[in-house]
Structures are given as C-alpha cells and as structure tokens.
Amino acid sequence: MNKQQIMSDLNTIFCQVLNKTSLELSEETSAKDVDGWNSLTNMQIISDAEKHFNIRFKLREIIKMKNVGELCDAIQSKVSI
Amino acid sequence: MEFLSLPYIILIIFAFVLYYAKANYHWQRAVLLLSSVIFIGYYHLMYLCVAVGIALFTYYAGRLLYLKRGTKSSPYILAGSIVALAGGWLAARYWSPLFPLGISFYTFQALSYLIEIYWEEEDPEPDLLNFTLYMLLFMKFLSGPIERGYDLLPQLKKAHPFCYENITYGMKSLVVGAFMKLVIADRIAPFLNAVFGAVHGASGIQLLESTLLYPIQLYADFAGYTNMAIGFGIMFGFKLSPNFNRPFVSITTGELWRRWHMSLSFWVRDYVFVPLSAETRRWKSWGIYFSLLVTFTAIGVWHGAGWNYAIYGLIQGLIIIYETAAAKQRDWLQNHMLKQIYKPLFIIRTYLLFAFSLLFFRIEKMSDICYVYQHVFDGVNTSLKETNLGMPDFNWIAFGIAVVLMFVFEYFNSKRDLLKLVTRQKVWFRWAIYYVMIMLIFLFGAFGVEDFIYIQF
Structure with a gap:
C-alpha cells in the first residue's frame, strides 16, 4: 500500500472521528494544527486506523507518533510486513 | 521560606550576585545547588534529606533502567521504582506526621524521568x-x-551569562505574579476563609458569592506563584514550563484542564491517560471513559487524603465524559448559534461547573459540602449588607478593579507579549x-496573610 493511499484513508478516518466534512492533512500536520484533535480523540483515531488497516500498534509506537507523517509511516511499515 | 518573605529575598539576592x-x-551549578539546599533545609532538615534521598534513588534507578534496556528485567525495575516512589509519597501523604514540602511535585518529576x-x-x-x-x-x-527532564536538564548543563533584558523580563513576571497573589488572592482570602471555615454561620448569598469567587482566588494564588517561579527562573536564565493559559475562557471542562495546572494535567495525560486509553482502546468509547475516570480521580487523590478530593477529581472526569459523548450535539449547537451567544454561554457554563465542583477541593468535611449545596440558593438572610462578606467597600473596589485588570492584561498578553x-x-x-505597578501592590496588596494554597500539596 502506498503512502498516498494511506494518507487518503487517514483523512477519511480523521474526518469521521473529528466530525468534519473535510480536512487537509499533510505529513507535518500535528495535533496543534487540527481543531479537535486532542488526547481524547487521538486514541479513537488510532483505534479506527488499526481496525481499518487490520494492524495493531504497541504502546511505545503510539507514544512515538508526533504527527500524521509518523502515523502514516508506522501504518505503512506494518501493512507491508 | 516563602517567595515573598525576607529570608527568601536575602537568599535570592545573594544567589543572584554570586x-x-x-x-x-x-x-553557577554550585551556586544553584547551595541555594536550593539552603532553601529546602531552611524549612526542615528532614525535607532536605527526603528530597536528596529521592533524587539519589531516581538517579541510580534511571541508570539501572538504561543498563537493562531491552532485557526481561527492565519492566520489573520500572515497576519496582514506581512502587517505591509512589509508595514513599503515599506514606508521606497519609501516614507521616510531617509531610515533606514539594514531595508531590518532585516525585512526579522523578516518575516521568524514569518512564x-x-x-x-x-x-x-x-x-x-x-x-x-x-x-x-x-x-x-x-x-x-512539574518539569520534564528533557525540558530542564539541557538548560542546567550550560553557563548562563548575564543578560540584562532577560533579567528585567523575569522581574516583570515577578511583579505580575506578586500583583495576582497580593492584590487579588490575599485580598479576598480572609473573607472566603471565614465563610468556608464556618459554612453554617453564612447566609445563602454569602455561600453563593464565595463559591463563585473561589476559582478566582485559587487561580490568582497559584498562577501568581507560577508567574513568580517562572520570573525567578528567567532571572537565572531558565525557561520553566507554563502552568496556566487563561483557563476561564474555556468553553468545555476538557479545554479548561488543558489550560489549568498544565504541568500536572499534561503529566497525568502522558503517563496515566495515554497508556490506559491505549490498553483499553478495543473497548472503543468505554475505554476512553474508563481512562478519564481513573485519570481524574488520580488528579483528585494527588491533592489529598480525603474523600472530598477523590470526588472532586471524579466530578471533573464525569463532566469530561459527558462532553466527549455530547461532542456532536455541541458541534451542532456551535454551527446553529451565533458565535457571540454560544461562546459566552459555554464559558459561563464551564466556569459554573468548575466553581461548584471546587467546593469538594476547598471544603474538607463532607457534611459541610452538603450543607453548602443545600443552602447555596437560600438567598439573603437579614440584610443586603451581608453580601459584602464582611469586606470593606474599599477592598471590594480594589479587588474588583484588580480582577478586571488581570483578565484584560491576560487577554492582550495572549495576543502579544506585553x-x-x-x-x-x-x-x-x-x-x-x-x-504604578509597585505602588498598586503596596497600596492595595494584603501583606502577611498566609502561604500559597498549593504549598500544602
């Protein structure tokens, strides 16, 4: 699965969780750039991403993710295994 | 040795010059270490021994954790260290006749360092x-x-040359903090203490006024302390973490906790909420609700041994759970209401919820808390005179103007560094x-009232 496709799927997940009609995510986007993306909604996003891509993150992997790009990389590394 | 006491001022002058x-x-490290040892030891030698003991324990536990990284023993070392540090803190909090000052704060620093x-x-x-x-x-x-190692340690490892601009900036922060503490918090403190200390003797209107004013007193006290701590830090070349970010403009309780006592709330978010919600994320929303309840009850219990503190935290957790569950309805309201109405309405709602829940924080006896809830809307007992809580009119005017000044300053300061x-x-x-600022503090400040509220935690 390529990065662009993961980003597009993540965009849909973010919109669903954050109750937004559209969002423009980039690899550098972090919680401070998106209204409503906080510690409460972050875990819902991770959980929905895990379900969608059929993967499972470790706690340490979740803690290390600082922006959308790192989430995308973590998903890509697990999907391609 | 309080920030506003003569011994502290003498210590800070000597430390600063040296x-x-x-x-x-x-x-510079030697001067700071010596000053810190004198500062803590001046309170009680035992406080110093406990603090140094915990520092040594954490230092060696950190090194051991690093050496055993990736081995099977590593989780056990961390668990053992957490049990020892948290156990020591619990023992001091619940069973020791002498509660070492600052232990709640530096124990949390130690835990975050090890984690x-x-x-x-x-x-x-x-x-x-x-x-x-x-x-x-x-x-x-x-x-x-509560400082994180990665924020403060690098600053401690370098020389700090004299910088006039930084030093005067730090002094200005001190003055702002002193203004909040002396002109606002300490001005109202004796009158609110009188009401909360004998709730049965207060009328309904007095209980209501005190309930509504207490968040402002607590904020001016603790944010005033923080501004002074940050100001002293800047004078010595350090950037300490902010603890408050205009909490009373929050439109939800969740937002309020991202703006109130931030170094504590971010600590529990990172080391309690995130691991818990990650472990329970398969439970979907229920995992988040469960984690919120545990996290906020922990915040409550951190403040003290009584059930009142646990209930205070639990209430915050329950409100945030409700807000999380009702996020879509709130968004709908936001989209269908005028911004000029929606925002003030939710700001007032958040403030009221916080003020009424703070009764569990302020009053220790459960029967007194129940009494306040039962009688808070009883109204005026005898005459309108009692609405001044026994505070002279002059004090009310000074207090009122100071509160408005504080909020106006904070509003403009959020736009541009004033x-x-x-x-x-x-x-x-x-x-x-x-x-003008110093004259205002000397004219309207209440001197020699009492300690900072958060010193007891």
Whole structure:
C-alpha cells in the first residue's frame, strides 16, 4: 500500500472521528494544527486506523507518533510486513 | 521560606550576585545547588534529606533502567521504582506526621524521568550533580511547575551569562505574579476563609458569592506563584514550563484542564491517560471513559487524603465524559448559534461547573459540602449588607478593579507579549509603568496573610 493511499484513508478516518466534512492533512500536520484533535480523540483515531488497516500498534509506537507523517509511516511499515 | 518573605529575598539576592559573578557552568551549578539546599533545609532538615534521598534513588534507578534496556528485567525495575516512589509519597501523604514540602511535585518529576527512560524516549542524565539540581532547583521546588527532564536538564548543563533584558523580563513576571497573589488572592482570602471555615454561620448569598469567587482566588494564588517561579527562573536564565493559559475562557471542562495546572494535567495525560486509553482502546468509547475516570480521580487523590478530593477529581472526569459523548450535539449547537451567544454561554457554563465542583477541593468535611449545596440558593438572610462578606467597600473596589485588570492584561498578553512590549518603550514610560505597578501592590496588596494554597500539596 502506498503512502498516498494511506494518507487518503487517514483523512477519511480523521474526518469521521473529528466530525468534519473535510480536512487537509499533510505529513507535518500535528495535533496543534487540527481543531479537535486532542488526547481524547487521538486514541479513537488510532483505534479506527488499526481496525481499518487490520494492524495493531504497541504502546511505545503510539507514544512515538508526533504527527500524521509518523502515523502514516508506522501504518505503512506494518501493512507491508 | 516563602517567595515573598525576607529570608527568601536575602537568599535570592545573594544567589543572584554570586551566580553572575562568574559565567561558568560549574560555578553557577554550585551556586544553584547551595541555594536550593539552603532553601529546602531552611524549612526542615528532614525535607532536605527526603528530597536528596529521592533524587539519589531516581538517579541510580534511571541508570539501572538504561543498563537493562531491552532485557526481561527492565519492566520489573520500572515497576519496582514506581512502587517505591509512589509508595514513599503515599506514606508521606497519609501516614507521616510531617509531610515533606514539594514531595508531590518532585516525585512526579522523578516518575516521568524514569518512564521516559523506560520508553526509550530519553537517556539518563550521566552527571549526578546535574540530576540533583534538576530535582531540587529552588524556584520550582515547592509547587512546581512539574518539569520534564528533557525540558530542564539541557538548560542546567550550560553557563548562563548575564543578560540584562532577560533579567528585567523575569522581574516583570515577578511583579505580575506578586500583583495576582497580593492584590487579588490575599485580598479576598480572609473573607472566603471565614465563610468556608464556618459554612453554617453564612447566609445563602454569602455561600453563593464565595463559591463563585473561589476559582478566582485559587487561580490568582497559584498562577501568581507560577508567574513568580517562572520570573525567578528567567532571572537565572531558565525557561520553566507554563502552568496556566487563561483557563476561564474555556468553553468545555476538557479545554479548561488543558489550560489549568498544565504541568500536572499534561503529566497525568502522558503517563496515566495515554497508556490506559491505549490498553483499553478495543473497548472503543468505554475505554476512553474508563481512562478519564481513573485519570481524574488520580488528579483528585494527588491533592489529598480525603474523600472530598477523590470526588472532586471524579466530578471533573464525569463532566469530561459527558462532553466527549455530547461532542456532536455541541458541534451542532456551535454551527446553529451565533458565535457571540454560544461562546459566552459555554464559558459561563464551564466556569459554573468548575466553581461548584471546587467546593469538594476547598471544603474538607463532607457534611459541610452538603450543607453548602443545600443552602447555596437560600438567598439573603437579614440584610443586603451581608453580601459584602464582611469586606470593606474599599477592598471590594480594589479587588474588583484588580480582577478586571488581570483578565484584560491576560487577554492582550495572549495576543502579544506585553512584558516584551514594555521593554521596548521609552525609559520614562517604562519606569512610570513599573512605579504604578509597585505602588498598586503596596497600596492595595494584603501583606502577611498566609502561604500559597498549593504549598500544602
């Protein structure tokens, strides 16, 4: 699965969780750039991403993710295994 | 040794002069260590022994965790260290006749330091003296901010040359903090203490006024302390973490906790909420609700041994759970209501919820808390005179103006750094502002009232 496709799927997940009609995510986007993306909604996003891509993150992997790009990389590394 | 006491002022002057006598890292570290030891030991020698003991324990536990990284024993070392540190804190909190000042704050620093090493986010500090200073640094020792190792340790490892601009900036922050503490918090404190200390003797209107004013007193007290701690830090070349960010403009309780006592709420978010919600994320929303309840009850219990503190935390958790569950309805309201109505309405709602829940924080006896809830809307008993809570009219006017000034200052300061702006003004204008501020503090400040509220935690 390529990065662009993961980003597009993540965009849909973010919109669903954050109750937004559209969002423009980039690899550098972090919680401070998106209204409503906080510690409460972050875990819902991770959980929905895990379900969608059929993967499972470790706690340490979740803690290390600082922006959308790192989430995308973590998903890509697990999907391609 | 309070920030506003003569011994502290003497200590800070000596420390300051010695510190900048030589812009050398080893020298400055020695001055800060000695000042911190005097500061803590002045309260009680036992406080110093406990703090140094915990610093040593954490330093060696951190090194051991690093050496055993990736081995099977590593989780056990972390668990053992957490049990020892939290156990020591619990023993001091619940069973010790003498509660070591600052222990709640530096124990949390120690725990975050070890967890970060375990998570491989940070490496341990190799130098014992640097680490001891990180734990004992006097300006944040009593009531925080709770500093993370990765923020403060690098600042402790370099020389800080004399910088006039930084030093005057720090002094301005001190003045703002002193204004909040002396003119606002300490001005109203004796009258609110009288009401909360004998709730059965107060009328309904007095209970209501005190309930509504207490968040402002607590905020001015603790944010005033924090501004002073940050100001002292800047004077010595350090950037300490902010603890408040205009909490009373929050439109939800969740937002309020991202703006109130931030160094504590971010600590519990990172080391309690995130791991818990990650472990329970398969439960979907229920996992988040469960984690919120545990996290906020922990915040409550951190404050003290009574059930009232646990209930205070639990209420915050329940409100945030409701807000999380009702997020879509709130968004709908936001989209269908005028912004000028929606925002103030939700700001007032958040403030009221916080003020009424703070009764569990302020009053220890459950029967007294119940009494306040039962009688808070009873109204005026005898005459309108009682609405002044026994505070002279002059004090009310001074207090009212000071509160408005504080909020106006914070509003404009959030748009642009006003303290920096003052620095850029002409000398005569700058000094006129300094004189007015200091005159205001001396004229309207309440001196010799009491300690900072958060010193007891």
